[in-house]
Amino acid sequence: MEKIIAGIITIGDELLIGQVIDTNSAWMAQELNKNGIWVGHRLAVGDVREDIWQALDIEFRRASIILITGGLGPTADDITKPLLCDYFGGKMVVSQEALDNVKKIFERLQRPMIARNLQQAEVPDNCTVIPNHRGTAPGMWFEKEGRIFVSMPGVPHEMKGMMTDSVIPTLKKFFKLPFIAHRTLLTAGIGESFLADHIAAFEEALPPSIKLAYLPNYGMVRLRLTIHGEDPVALEALLQQQFDTLKGLVSEWMATDEDISLQEAIGRMLKTRGKTLGTAESCTGGHIAHLITTIPGSSDYYKGSVVSYDNEVKKKVLHVSPETLTTNGAVSEPTVEEMAKGALDLLDTDFVIATSGIMGPGGGSPEKPVGTVWVAVGNHQKIITQKFAFRFDRQRNIELAATNALNLLRKFIPSVD
C-alpha cells in the first residue's frame, strides 16, 4: 500500500519572530498519524505572498495532502485567502453558508458587525467551504491534480474543531489509508547511549515494518515502536509481541509502559494502592508540587507541599532541628531526612518526597558545588536518600532535581508493597 504523505504549512509572521510557539502542527500531526497519514514535512512562512506561493509549490510536488493554517483572520495583514484563490485559479464569491455563520456568531455575541467581518464570508468559487462552528473564518478545501489542499484558521480551537468534524472524516473517505500503531514506554535513570547499547541486538532484529525511536527528555528516555501496513490484527499482534520483548529488556529502568509522564505514572501507583503523597521542597521550590498537580484528579492522592525555601520555615513548619542545620547545613542528608519526616507528620500522608540543594548560579562552595541536591523519599516505616550532582543552569537543575526525585519515589513505592 502506498504511504500517504501530508505536508503542513503554517502561515504568519508571529511564527518567524518567535512570538508564538507552534502547537498546532504537533496536534495536527498526531491526528493525521492516528489515521495512517504520515506527515513528511512542515513549513512555516511569514505573511509574504511569494513565500506562501513557494511553500504551496514545494508541497504540491511532494505531498498528497497539504494542510494550511493561519492567515485567515479579519485583520489587514491577512493575504492568504486571495492568494489561494489565485493559486487555484478561481474568483472570490460570497458563501451564503459562511455568511450565515458570521451573522449567527455576531448575534450570539450581541456585537455590531463591520465590513471587515462580512468579508470573511467571501471564498474562492473553486473551493468547498468547511464550516467553522467556533469562529467566523471559514475553512477551504481545494483539489488539484489528485492533491488535497485544506486551509484553516490558525486559532487552535477553531482549527481543531474543523479537523475533527470535517477534515479527518473526509480524508478517510478520499484516500485508502494504511493501518498505523505505536507503543511507547518511558525509562528513567539510564542514558540514551547505554540504552541503545543494551538493546542493540533487539533493534537490529526488528522486522522491517517496525521502527524504533529514542526520545530523550529531562534525564529520561522514551522508547517508541511504530508499525504500519494493511492488516490491523496481524500488525497489532506483531507490535505487541515486540513491545513485550522490549519491556523485558529494559524492565530495570522502565518507569511506565504507556505514553504518560512520570507524575502520571506515580499518580496511578498511588491510586491503585489507595495511598497519599505529600512533599517538602526546598531547592525545587514547588516544582514537584506543580508537576504532580498538573495531572487531573491529583487531589485524590496528593495532599500538598511545604515549600521550605527559608531555613526558618524548615525549623518552624517541618521541625527540622536547629542542630541538624547548624552541623550539616541545609543541603545535607540529615536535613532532607528530617524534612521528609516532618512533612509525613504534618501533611499526614503515606508517602513523602523531600528535596534540598543548590540550584545556582550563586550559593555553591567547593564542598557543595552548584547542582548538589539531596533527595529523600519514604513512608512512615522507612526513608531512603540519594545525592545528585547536576551541572546545568538553574532552570534545568530544578527540572532535573524534580524529575529524579519523582523517579526515586517511583522505585520506592513498589519496594514496600
Place this chain on the structure above:
Amino acid sequence: MEKIIAGIITIGDELLIGQVIDTNSAWMAQELNKNGIWVGHRLAVGDVREDIWQALDIEFRRASIILITGGLGPTADDITKPLLCDYFGGKMVVSQEALDNVKKIFERLQRPMIARNLQQAEVPDNCTVIPNHRGTAPGMWFEKEGRIFVSMPGVPHEMKGMMTDSVIPTLKKFFKLPFIAHRTLLTAGIGESFLADHIAAFEEALPPSIKLAYLPNYGMVRLRLTIHGEDPVALEALLQQQFDTLKGLVSEWMATDEDISLQEAIGRMLKTRGKTLGTAESCTGGHIAHLITTIPGSSDYYKGSVVSYDNEVKKKVLHVSPETLTTNGAVSEPTVEEMAKGALDLLDTDFVIATSGIMGPGGGSPEKPVGTVWVAVGNHQKIITQKFAFRFDRQRNIELAATNALNLLRKFIPSVD
C-alpha cells in the same frame, strides 16, 4: 543595507508525529531577531536522508544563514552528521576538541564511556567545531558559497548554550548586520484588542523605522518597539523618545518597563523595600512558588509556600476554620482570606499570596464552574481579594491563575508604601 535572511531546519521524526512541540525554533527566531537577522522560513523534516538533503537545497537557494537542529544524538536513528559530511563534500575525522569534551563530561559524571560516545567526537573535516559545554554532541559550522550552515543538537539547553556562546557572536562578525534596538514593556490586566484600540493613534504616528509588536502571553501583553538602521546614536534617541510616550499611554496597566517577567519585577520591588513574601496555594498547586523560585537570588525575599491541596492541610497547617470551609467551600473569598492570614503568620513574611479554585476538567458546578479562582494578596494590615473566571484547559487555567495572582500582588505592594 541588505536584509540578512535566515532559515531554520529542524530534524527529527518526533516533530512529524506530534510527539514533541518545537520550542527551539521560536527561541532561535527571537535571538536572531534581536541581532538584526530576519527568519524568512522554517522547515521541519524527519530522519530521512532525501528529505534532509532537499531541505538543505531549499534553504541554500533562499537564505544566507541556515540553522539546523536535531539529529545529532548518539543513537542509531541519527543520520544527520554523515549526511552533512556528504552534502559539503568532506570526510569524517575525529575532532580532538570534541573528544576532550566527551571525555571530560564522562569523567565528571564518573561513568564509563562506550564506543558510541566516542563516535560523537567524529565530525566532517570541512566544518569548524562549535564547542558544546552542556553535552557530548559537538556543533558544526559550514560555509558554502557565502552561506553559513550551522548544525546543533536538538536538546534545547545544549542548542541555547551554543547559540549564545558561539553562533550569535560569530554571525555578528561574519555579516554586516544592521543596528537594531528594542524597548519592551509588560502590561497586565488589559486585553490585546483593547490595548490596540487605546494606542491606535500612537501606532499610526510611529516613524517608519520603528515597528510595534504585540506579544500576548498568559493574560499579559508585552509591547515591543523595534528600530533598525545605521546610526546607533540617533536611532537610540528616537526609540527612547517613542518608548517614553508609550509608557505614558499605558501607565495604568504597565507591570514593568523592562523585558523581564512579572516574578522578576516583584522580586525587585521586594528587594528594594527589604520585604519578604510567602504563598499559600491550593489550585495553583505550587506553580506560583515555582515561578518565584526560578529567579536567581529569590531566597533573599521568598520564604516559602504551603501548598494546601487538601482541605485537611488548609485546616491543620494554615488554620482555615472548618466552619469557613463547610459554609463557603474551599473555593471562596473567606477561605482564601483565611489562607492568606494563616500563611502570613506561619511563614512570618511581610506579604502573602493565596489561591483557591477549580482548574478542571472535573470538579465544576453551576455556581462554581471550572475556571473559578479566588485570589487573596496582602500584608499584616490589609488583605484584598479578587475572583477570576478562566475558561481554558487545566494547564492554562493554572498558568493564568498564577500570573493573575502575581499581578494582583504587583499592584498591591506600592499601594501600601
